[in-house]
Amino acid sequence: MGRKATVYELISNEYARKTTLKKRKAGLLKKLSELTTLCGVAACAIIFSSYDAQPDVWPSKAEACQVLKKFKSSPAQQRGKNMMDQTVLLERSILQLNGRLEKRKKKNRELEKELALAETMAGENNCDWNNLEQLKELDYQLQENIKLITDKIKS
Secondary structure, eight states, rough: OOOOOOOOOSSSSSSHHHHHHHHHHHHHHHHHHHHHHOOOOOEEEOOOOOOOOOOOEEEEHHHHHHHHHHHHSSSSHHHHSSOOOOOHHHHHHHHHHHHHHHHHHHHHHHHHHHHHHHHHTTTTOOTTTTTTTHHHHHHHHHHHHHHHHHHHHHH
């Protein structure tokens, strides 16, 4: 049986929030340690919280400064290649969602045409025979269906 989906929102209970931060911070730092060891990459983490006067720095302040210095000395184009801020992330998400929306709109139009054709053939559709656009759509749908049936017969 699967886990229940986690709702990501601010934890209202102060004690539970502090405990969750402590556990998740430990998990994050463990993953970061594994990543650096297994993949041989340089990494650091700086975690600010309202519970500590000083930020937590991993692996150490000196090593974190070294990693940040190396990062800052790399060319700006290389530095920004995989970096995203909230705006860029949202723009990419919007583009993806718009693409999916257009695909679904197209699919809906095709399904509507198919339904209109099926209803017309069954004599149930009150199609406006004077509407040239509707007739063109029905003609196109009929041609597609004829092509599909012809292809099935040949194979």
